[in-house]
Each structure stands twice: as C-alpha cells, then as structure tokens.
Amino acid sequence: MAHTHTHDNIDWPTRLAALRRADDLDAESNRHVADRLVRLLGATAAPVVVDIGSGGGGMSAAFAGALAAHGGGRVVLSDAVVELLDAATTHVRAVADGTPVVVESVQADASSDNLADQLPQADLVWASRVVHHLPDQQKAIDGLARMLAPGGWLALSEGGLATRCLPWDLGIGEPGLGNRLTAARDRWFVGMRAEMPGTRSLPVGWNKALEAAGLSGVCSFSYVVDHPAPASEEVRQSVVDWMAWVAKVGEDLLSESDRATVARLVDPHDDAYVGGRDDVFILGASTVYLGQNAR
Template identity: 55%
Template structure:
C-alpha cells in the first residue's frame, strides 16, 4: 500500500484504516438491523430537529441508521467525523443516499455534514458541537488518552443532551469448537492472542495513558448523570449466508495480521488451511461458520 494512503489521523494506533474499508463495509451490512434498533432507541429521547454527532464514523454503518431514525421523526442534522478521508467519503455517500429517501407521508430533511478530523488533537466541540446526541463506537480505545477523549466528547454534548459510547461487550465468535483440523478450541486461542495484541497496541501508542476502571465510571467522572448501559446482539447462526462466511474469512485474516506471531505454529498452520480457497477446510465454504457477538453501549446525560 502506497505511503500516502496512510492518513496521519489513525497513525496513533498503527492501523491503516483505509485498507480496512472492505471489512468495515462487510461488518456494517451484517450489523445493519441491530444498528437500526440502537439508533431508534437513542434518538427517541431527543428534541425535534436535533444535531447528532457520529464520532469516528468509519464506513458509515451507524451513520445510515441514525439518518434513517431521524428521517422517521421529522429530520435533523448528522455530523460525520473521521480521520481517514476514504472512510469519510464512503460514509458521507451512504448517509446522503439514506437522507434523501421519501416516507409515505412526507419528504423529511436530514442534513449531512462530513468533517475530516484527527480526534487525538482536535476537539469534537470545535468541530460540531453542541449536539443533542454524540455517538462514538469503538473509537475511544484507539486514542492515546481515553479519559481525555471521553471529556472531549462530553464537551461536544449540549446541556440536556446525551453521550452514547459503544465500547466493550463480548468477543465475537464465528468458529465451531472442533474444526476437524488442528487442535480444538482455536477460537479461544485467537481471542487470547488478540487481547495480547490489544495490550501491545495500547503500549505502543505514543503518549498512551492507562485508563483503569469501567466505561460507566469514566462517563460519571466526566460529569454525566443517569449513566446506564445496554447490550445488543449481532446473531447470524449457522448455516449462514455467504456474506457471513466472507466476513469470517476477512476476520480470521485480520487476526493473523495483527496477532499471528502470538499463536502457536500449529495454530498458524491450521489458520493457513482455513484461509486457503483451494483447501477442503476453507472457511469460506463451510456450513458451520456463524457470527455471534454482543456490543455494549454506555449512555449518560449532560446536566
């Protein structure tokens, strides 16, 4: 990949997010229904014509769900913030398509505003505050100082507005316990390797500060009240559609890229068979691949 495609914005965590576009879009497709339910739940409490800030919007999966939820209740503004131009372009295109659809009764107006920004150095409040809802999904854990990042998000919330932070949950599963090749229990060893990689990624992030405690504590300490949380499932049981198998192949590939060196050589051999389209064990053709994961959303109101 050419050097210029690495945006400065995501270099803190060492991940080239533009190269992850296909995988992000795949995941968004599979998470679509769950995202719509979450978006409706979050916008229900908002005043008319609110501003919603999608921080670290990625490929736009939740952006689209938020646009649809606002359309259904008369309109508003969705501000998309991301540091990778390729992702922001895709998210903006998808959000604009979703904003212009007509309901049976009327044409609702949702305004879309994209903002290219590096969240480690730029304050969300300066970019697009104050918003009645700030949504940030799996973005804070990539920033050097997570507590400072939460404070920055809270600054962007209008008084009486809400911050919804999607972080944590349960590690996704997609492999049966015994694949018929290699030692059973590969999924758990992949998860352990990924957890080790994550700790290493945080340690190697320049200026990284540890944040002890849970996300609810961080929200309360940042001055939010009525702090609660809910979790939602993404559940595509086996036998799953091809899109799930394709996602699983990409996911396993990504596990290898980031944490392959932390796996036992025997597991690495198993994985290379699972990723080989010419092998009888190829993951993309297995009927027993599935997707089951739980995401947690922490919510708090600004007094």
C-alpha cells in the same frame, strides 16, 4: 497514496470493505440501537447526531433513518481517516436522499484538544469502539462530553462479549482455534496500547469514565449480535474477514501450527476454506454506555 496517521498505526483504508460488510450484516441491530437513542431526544426539533469514528458509515446510516422517522435532523460523520470518511459519507448521503436529514462530514482526530471547536454542538454523540484506540481515553471522553448541547447525550459503545464464530473442532489443526485467536487479539491490543505515544491507562469501567466527564444519569444497555448457523454467504465472508484480521495483528502471538491452519482456512482455493462452510456463525454482544449533559 499516503494514509492519515492514526494513533494505533492500523491501516484502516485496507479494512474498508470488511467494515462495510459488517455494517450490512448488522444493519438490523444498528437500526434498533439508533431508534432507541434517537427516542432519548424526545421532542428536540431537527436534532444533531455526531458519529465519532464513523468507519464504514453503518451507524450513521441507521441514525439517518431514525432521524427521518423523527421528522428530520442532521447527521455529522467524523473520522481521522479521509478514505473511510469519504466512502462512508457517500453511502449515508445515498441512504438519506429524499429525506429531511442533512448529512455532513468533518475530518478530525477524536483525541484533539479542540474537537468541540471542529464539530457542531450535538444532541447525541455516538462513539463506537473508537475511544479504546486513543492514547488518553478519559481525556477523549471528556472532549466528547464537551460537544454536547444542554440536555444532550453521549453514547459510548465499548466492551460487551467477545465474538465467537467457529466450531470447536474444524477438522484441521488443533481444536479451540477460535479461543486462541481471541486470546492473541487481546494480547496484541495490550501491546498496541503500550506502544502508543502518550498512552494512559483507564483503570475503571466505562460508566465511571462517563461520570468523571461530568455526565449525569449514567447507565448502560447491551444487545446481542446473533447470526446463527447455517450461515449465509454474508456471514461466511464476515467470519473470513474476522479470522484474517485477527491472524494478521496477532501473527507473532500464534503458534506456527495455528498460523498454518488459519492460512488454509482463509484461502478460497483451499479445500478447508472456512468461507465454504455453513456451520460457522457470529455470536457476540455489545454494550452501550450513556450519559447526559444535565446543564
């Protein structure tokens, strides 16, 4: 099957299972964030929430729950990758079934010049870790801002603190593997953006980018994602997902020794399989930047 082109050339359909596992693991955090953002909409009747780059659908499901508690509304999922969009929409519709929440989906490229014409005017636009995958990040944010109804909010989840999930010494390989995996991922990301056609740098913080898009009341908040040891089976599998993904994209940036170590750690048939350890964990923080269309 041919997959939809993405600017980053990542084969996102192969990531669907890992995205869904991460959504399930972080469902409580997602609910808190969705409730907080929907409260910003005040007495708005049947508000429209658009989830840009909806991925596995975890946040759209959280918004569906928050809107149901609000009295109803509309959740619109949007993604460039049809396989992800179809699976996420099916999931969110199941969550919203029997509630006064309408669930729709629109396949669209978040960097499109006419994105605001493809999607409904929104009271809240949510975009999580999608803008940094687009060539011109400021242009993309400008386009998201144009989607807002008067008084509507743009919530951009970008940055925070890098995830940590491994003990310093795993008993095989050189200690400090987690730090080297994170460094390799960061170097891969720089290279990925450099190779992206039409890429432009964004040499300011996300709050400044929202201000440049003409939004008012720009602010931010952060929240901790903490799944401590001893790890549940779900946490262990998510750690395996993370290691396998980072090792894949950063393969050429890791030493031969580290590649061999990771191969053992993600192999369920190896005695060193990290998915069999209860001393792994997930600890990180995400930041949400907010700006309002004050017109």
